[in-house]
Amino acid sequence: MLPLVEFPELVRHYAPHFESVFSPAGYVEFERYISGLIVSENKTVEGINRLFVHESRNQSSLNRWRTASPLDLAALNQARLGLLASMPGTQLKRQGVLSVDDTLLKHYGHHFEQIAYLYDHVHHNYGWAHNLVTVHYSDDATDYPLLFQLWKPADLEKLEQGLVAAGIKLRSAKQALKADPDQAPQWRHYLLGVWQRHQDQPEVEALYASKLCIAKHLLRQWVDLHPELKLPVTFDSWYTQPAFCRYLDQTLGLPYVGTLDENHWLTLKTGAQPVTQFAARLTEEHLTALKHGRAPVFRPITITYKGEREHYFSYCQTHRVRNFGKVRLVINHRHADLSDKPVCYIANRLTWQAAGITRVRRHRWPVEVYYEEGKAEGLDQSQLRDFGATEKHVALVAAVYSMLRAAQHDPAFRNRLQRELKVNLEGSVAFWRRATQAQCLWSLAVFISAGLAQGQTLRQVMVPLVKAVCAA
Numbered sequence: 001m002l003p004l005v006e007f008p009e010l011v012r013h014y015a016p017h018f019e020s021v022f023s024p025a026g027y028v029e030f031e032r033y034i035s036g037l038i039v040s041e042n043k044t045v046e047g048i049n050r051l052f053v054h055e056s057r058n059q060s061s062l063n064r065w066r067t068a069s070p071l072d073l074a075a076l077n078q079a080r081l082g083l084l085a086s087m088p089g090t091q092l093k094r095q096g097v098l099s100v101d102d103t104l105l106k107h108y109g110h111h112f113e114q115i116a117y118l119y120d121h122v123h124h125n126y127g128w129a130h131n132l133v134t135v136h137y138s139d140d141a142t143d144y145p146l147l148f149q150l151w152k153p154a155d156l157e158k159l160e161q162g163l164v165a166a167g168i169k170l171r172s173a174k175q176a177l178k179a180d181p182d183q184a185p186q187w188r189h190y191l192l193g194v195w196q197r198h199q200d201q202p203e204v205e206a207l208y209a210s211k212l213c214i215a216k217h218l219l220r221q222w223v224d225l226h227p228e229l230k231l232p233v234t235f236d237s238w239y240t241q242p243a244f245c246r247y248l249d250q251t252l253g254l255p256y257v258g259t260l261d262e263n264h265w266l267t268l269k270t271g272a273q274p275v276t277q278f279a280a281r282l283t284e285e286h287l288t289a290l291k292h293g294r295a296p297v298f299r300p301i302t303i304t305y306k307g308e309r310e311h312y313f314s315y316c317q318t319h320r321v322r323n324f325g326k327v328r329l330v331i332n333h334r335h336a337d338l339s340d341k342p343v344c345y346i347a348n349r350l351t352w353q354a355a356g357i358t359r360v361r362r363h364r365w366p367v368e369v370y371y372e373e374g375k376a377e378g379l380d381q382s383q384l385r386d387f388g389a390t391e392k393h394v395a396l397v398a399a400v401y402s403m404l405r406a407a408q409h410d411p412a413f414r415n416r417l418q419r420e421l422k423v424n425l426e427g428s429v430a431f432w433r434r435a436t437q438a439q440c441l442w443s444l445a446v447f448i449s450a451g452l453a454q455g456q457t458l459r460q461v462m463v464p465l466v467k468a469v470c471a472a
Contacts, residue, residue, distance in 0.1 A: 002039055002440055004051045005447040009420075010436045011035050013413055014403045017083040021075045029065040030396075037400045038436050043378030067389045076395050080402045081146070089141050089409025092229060096139040097363035098146070098222070100215045100235040103371040104129040105380040105394075113387035116153045132379075132394060133214040135222060136367035137231075140306050143366035144405050145398050147218040150391055154208045159191050162207040168198055212244050223252050230254060234364045237261040240346070242323040249348045257360045260321070260344040266329075267320040275321075279331050279342040282315055286338060298333060303359040310362070313338065316354035321346060330357045373429050374401055404432045 007015075015031050022030050036048025045063050084090040104120055110128040118129050131151040137144055160178075163170060170191075177187035192208070199205045205213065219233065232255040233248055240258030248256045262276045273281075286297035298313040315331040327346040332354075334340050347357045371379070377400050382393040407413055407425075414425050417435065421442060425435055452458065 004440055006443055007031050007035050008436045009417060009439050010403060010407055014406060018079045021079050026069055029062055033396055034400050037378050038433055039440055043381035044383050066384055066392060067386050071392055073395050080399050083406055084144060084402055087409050090406055093139045096137055096231050097360050098231050098233045099136045099364040099367045100239055101367045102131055102133045102211055105132055112385045114152045133211050134367060135218045136370060138363040138366040142405055144402050145370060147221055149214050151211055151214060154192060156188055156191055159195060159207050163194055166203050216247055219252060232360045234361050255349045257345050257347045257357050260346060265322040267322055275344050283338045301355045303355050305362045312358055314354035318350050328352055330354050332358060377401060404429045407432050
């Protein structure tokens with residue numbers, strides 16, 4: 001544990017952007033909490049409280065602030081985005097891209113509000129977790145979360161009553177599932193299936209907010225806030241669902257780039273064919289064409305991503321995809337001999353070319369990086385059982401991530417910190433987190449040095465610090 005004798009310079013510099021969101025007492029707790037998220041390896045309330053040796057407090061104060069104090073999350077997010085909008089490097093740009101994704105915030109045990117036993121597609125197992133849905137912004141200079149929301153499991157009693165009230169008949173044979181605890185998953189699956197088939201009715205859709213519903217709601221918010229910015233939206237194969245894509249295209253008027261998997265089918269003049277079989281056929285045609293000196297099927301393209309040039313071999317044509325209608329289809333390989341597995345994308349802008357579609361899809365990756373680095377800042381380490389406290393925690397982690405992003409594009413702040421630390425401050429969010437920890441170490445050394453310079457002995461300087469650490 002690195003004892004803090006003052007708030008980190010990064011917090012002192014950027015926290016004032018958030019001061020109007022809090023009461024005077026709440027603002028101090030905000031500074032304490034975000035300092036702990038950056039510096040402490042233990043992101044719990046207890047771990048954060050133990051850091052502050054210069055003004056030791058009972059952890060119940062910080063705990064009450066997390067659980068009981070009112071906090072306008074919308075105002076907090078507005079202040080966070082205002083900070084990012086204040087600097088050219090982190091401002092929204094017309095070449096930016098929005099991505100939609102979700103991640104599991106895993107917990108040990110299941111005594112947390114709104115937690116669910118969910119499947120982890122990365123580790124291929126189940127675990128207790130919250131699920132966070134994010135709309136993330138990315139351009140070649142920066143990226144950060146724009147809007148986010150925690151998913152809640154369906155309230156099955158409310159769902160059943162709402163479906164019946166909407167005039168939807170439930171199968172009597174399925175009612176037996178409800179009474180048997182061992183059959184509860186099947187009953188839940190059945191109700192959600194009925195809801196999904198009838199969610200086009202507004203009164204039915206309002207009964208449950210699925211991840212797709214949350215994504216639609218967040219993007220609706222975005223369009224309402226920025227009607228002049230028609231930024232493209234990109235997402236993986238899970239979100240590439242017909243209703244979601246139609247909503248983006250027809251309701252919000254946004255361009256999108258989705259991802260196809262082996263379950264998607266093309267409608268060709270020769271009949272329907274899985275997209276994977278179609279890609280394999282194109283590979284054969286391409287290799288045969290090269291062998292006989294004819295024009296290749298896959299053309300080389302180059303894109304620029306985060307300042308680096310990337311090369312692909314791409315097929316791009318307009319096709320009909322089952323349930324999606326006419327879309328622009330891109331199939332990409334990274335190897336010139338097409339020996340790698342193809343990736344398939346669709347876009348609703350039929351005039352777009354392979355390079356543009358590939359560039360947009362490439363900007364889906366930063367949301368994955370945010371989840372990884374956000375978890376290093378404590379995104380999945382909240383141990384408070386209250387759901388509202390978990391929502392606050394997620395919003396505060398986003399604030400910390402955005403401060404670290406802002407520091408990358410703030411020359412005045414960077415130069416001041418470089419002069420103090422004698423280190424070249426250029427790097428990722430993870431690097432800036434380490435730089436902030438280094439600055440806190442420097443402050444501790446200065447504190448000790450100042451005490452010695454004032455005539456105190458090393459024992460006189462260190463004993464209060466050691467006692468504070470041990471008593472915390």
